[in-house]
Amino acid sequence: MHPTTLFAIDGLLTEEEREIRSTVRRVCDRDLRPNLTTWFEEGAIPARELARQFGALGVLGMHLEGYGCAGLGAVSYGLACLELEAADSGLRSLVSVQGSLAMYAIWRYGSEEQKNEWLPPMAAGERIGCFGLTEPDFGSDPAGMRTSAKRDGSDWVLNGTKMWITNGSVSDVAVVWAQTEEGIRGFLVPAGAPGFTARDLKHKVSLRASVTSELVLDGVRLPQEAMLPGARGLSGPLRCLNEARFGIVFGAMGAALDCLETAIAYAGEREVFARPLASFQLTQEKLADMALELGKGLLLAVHLGRLKEAGTITPEQVSAGKLNNVREALEIARTCRTILGASGITLEYPVIRHAVNLESVLTYEGTSEIHALVLGKALTGHAAFA
Ligand SMILES: Cc1cc2nc3c(=O)[nH]c(=O)nc-3n(C[C@H](O)[C@H](O)[C@H](O)COP(=O)(O)OP(=O)(O)OC[C@H]3O[C@@H](n4cnc5c(N)ncnc54)[C@H](O)[C@@H]3O)c2cc1C
Numbered sequence: 001m002h003p004t005t006l007f008a009i010d011g012l013l014t015e016e017e018r019e020i021r022s023t024v025r026r027v028c029d030r031d032l033r034p035n036l037t038t039w040f041e042e043g044a045i046p047a048r049e050l051a052r053q054f055g056a057l058g059v060l061g062m063h064l065e066g067y068g069c070a071g072l073g074a075v076s077y078g079l080a081c082l083e084l085e086a087a088d089s090g091l092r093s094l095v096s097v098q099g100s101l102a103m104y105a106i107w108r109y110g111s112e113e114q115k116n117e118w119l120p121p122m123a124a125g126e127r128i129g130c131f132g133l134t135e136p137d138f139g140s141d142p143a144g145m146r147t148s149a150k151r152d153g154s155d156w157v158l159n160g161t162k163m164w165i166t167n168g169s170v171s172d173v174a175v176v177w178a179q180t181e182e183g184i185r186g187f188l189v190p191a192g193a194p195g196f197t198a199r200d201l202k203h204k205v206s207l208r209a210s211v212t213s214e215l216v217l218d219g220v221r222l223p224q225e226a227m228l229p230g231a232r233g234l235s236g237p238l239r240c241l242n243e244a245r246f247g248i249v250f251g252a253m254g255a256a257l258d259c260l261e262t263a264i265a266y267a268g269e270r271e272v273f274a275r276p277l278a279s280f281q282l283t284q285e286k287l288a289d290m291a292l293e294l295g296k297g298l299l300l301a302v303h304l305g306r307l308k309e310a311g312t313i314t315p316e317q318v319s320a321g322k323l324n325n326v327r328e329a330l331e332i333a334r335t336c337r338t339i340l341g342a343s344g345i346t347l348e349y350p351v352i353r354h355a356v357n358l359e360s361v362l363t364y365e366g367t368s369e370i371h372a373l374v375l376g377k378a379l380t381g382h383a384a385f386a
Contacts, residue, residue, distance in 0.1 A: 003260055007295035012302050013075065020076045024083040027057055032087045037347045039209040040088070043202075047128065047170040047211055050094060055125020059084070059095055061103040063243075067119035069103070075305035078250030082301075085251035086258040088350075089357035090210030092251045097166040098122060100244035102129025105175045105186060108239065109230035114188060118173060130171040132162035132189075132215050133237045139164075140370050141385075142177070143234055147217060149178035149187060149227075156180075156227065158187060158195075158220040164364070168213025169198040175228070176217065177237050186228035186236055195220040206360040242315050245365045246308060249321035250301045252329035252361060253294060255354040259329075260290050262349055263336035270341075277339065286335050293328040300324060316378040323371035330358040 004010070010018060031053060039045045054060050061069040063077040077099075085092035103122050106114055106129075121127040138144045147160025158178055168174070174189040174196070189196055195218040204212060228236070264287060267278035277283050304321045307313040333355035337344040345352055362368050370385070377383045 003257065003264075003291040003294050004298060006291055007299060009295070009298050009302065012299075013079070017073070017076050017079055020072070021079040021083055024057065024059065024080045025086075027053070028083055028087040028091075032091060036088050036209060036350070036353070040090075040353055041208075041347060043204065043208040045090065045094075045209050045211065047094065047167065050091065051098065051125035051128050051170075053125065054095055054098075055123060059099070060125055061099040061107070061119065061123045063099070064103060064107045064119075064123075067107065067115050068121075068123035069107075069119065070123075073305070074246065074308035075302060078247060078301055078305050081247040081251040082254035082257070084254065086254035088209045088353065089251065089255055089361050090207045092247070092254070093166050093207060093210045096244045096247045096251070097131055098125075098129055100247055101131035101240050102167075102171075102173065102175050104243045105131065105228060105231070105236070105240045106188070109186060109228040109236055110188075111225070111229050113225065114228070118188070127172040128167055128170050129173050129175060130165050130167040130213075130215075131237075131240065132165050132168070132174050132176040133241075134162060134164050136161055136163045140367055142237065143184075145177065145179060145184070147176065147178040149180045149185060151181075152221070154224055156187065156222045156224070158189070158217040158222065160217050162215040162217075164201070165198070165213050165215050166364075167211055168215050169200050170211050171198070174198075174215055175240075176215070178217075183233045184236065186231045187222055188226050188228065189217070189220060189222065193220050193222065206356045238315075241365055242318050245318050245322045246304065246313075248361060248365055249304055249318065249325050252322075252325040252358065253297045253301055255358055255361075256290075256294050256297065256325075256329035256332040259333045259336040259351045259354050260287070260294055262351055263287065263290075263339040266340050266343070266349070283339060286339060290332045290335055293332060297325040297328050316374055319366065319371040319374040322365065323368055323375065326358060326362050327368055330355065330362055333358055 059080045065071040149156045149158045176187050197216045198213045201212045270277040336351045
């Protein structure tokens with residue numbers, strides 16, 4: 001029995017949602033999986049080519065309405081994230097950052113001119129975007145950011161450094177959040193703007209099939225029209241992060257599912273003490289426990305998707321989903337790794353790649369500790385952040 005059959009997950013999905021899932025899975029199997037080991041080992045992906053492929057597949061900003069976006073439901077978007085992350089968290093990150101951070105910021109807070117200029121080519125994957133909130137000294141506490149935007153006549157001049165920015169060096173536009181006299185505001189910084197540089201961060205052992213960069217803004221002069229008119233204060237970027245986190249609730253379960261499928265197949269073939277590894281009780285207990293966590297995580301993801309479609313989902317509920325599903329996915333990846341024994345440490349199997357990728361997923365879009373604190377505040381009424 002397939003682990004998802006145990007929980008009859010498919011019965012919760014519409015035909016269209018199942019179709020979208022199959023389409024994304026087919027493309028992952030055909031075009032992505034055969035290259036993943038190389039991309040991961042080399043720490044380099046053909047980002048532009050991939051973006052165009054994802055654009056053609058229709059997954060970039062697929063949950064947004066208009067401007068060349070598909071306007072699909074939250075569960076469809078989640079299932080696409082699940083299939084992409086079953087391939088590699090880095091590829092899901094490319095899609096999440098493009099659609100849920102960069103495009104969403106423009107879609108939600110941009111002017112009509114900004115939307116018309118950027119969203120159609122970004123949906124098609126002809127243009128890539130990134131989202132610069134984190135700084136070297138401010139990750140979990142972005143309110144302290146030092147990047148500043150100061151008025152100079154009718155222009156804005158930006159100075160500062162953004163760190164750990166996914167898609168940074170391959171982006172055509174960076175959504176950069178900066179302190180102004182009127183609080184935190186968002187700016188669209190085009191690649192090639194004088195004073196703007198993006199440098200890749202090297203030596204990562206996690207999310208190697210993903211571009212991660214440092215953005216330096218050294219007196220970058222932008223016109224007033226570069227500012228996102230609809231975003232004021234930290235709630236602007238935080239709302240974007242909530243969108244991306246939702247995709248992770250599903251995505252992490254994709255990585256977990258790929259690990260579990262691999263471990264079940266391996267345990268069936270591997271003989272130890274003259275019997276299949278799968279026939280030992282300890283192995284079966286591991287598999288049963290993992291199937292339970294996977295099933296519960298998928299049920300939670302679909303439930304949150306339906307709440308999102310109904311427009312009633314709260315940020316705390318997204319935090320609950322992200323905290324639980326990433327934590328459990330990581331645990332599943334680690335346990336699957338033990339089932340594979342020494343083979344589990346090689347890239348011949350996807351498990352160790354998922355495990356190290358999930359370490360990043362545990363940290364970005366709000367660390368597990370911060371999401372625990374969000375839930376702690378919701379449960380007690382006391383904020384324990386500071
Ligand atoms: C691969 C990757 C890609 C990323 N992509 C992007 C991107 O595209 N755009 C972007 O803006 N950012 C991105 N990030 C940054 C990411 O969002 C931050 O790393 C994250 O918010 C944590 O910030 P930090 O690394 O500075 O850790 P810190 O904030 O320094 O936290 C260090 C530790 O302290 C804990 N901690 C912090 N505050 C508290 C507290 N109040 N109580 C208890 N514990 C606490 C944290 O949970 C963590 O365990 C990315 C990160 C990675 C690894």
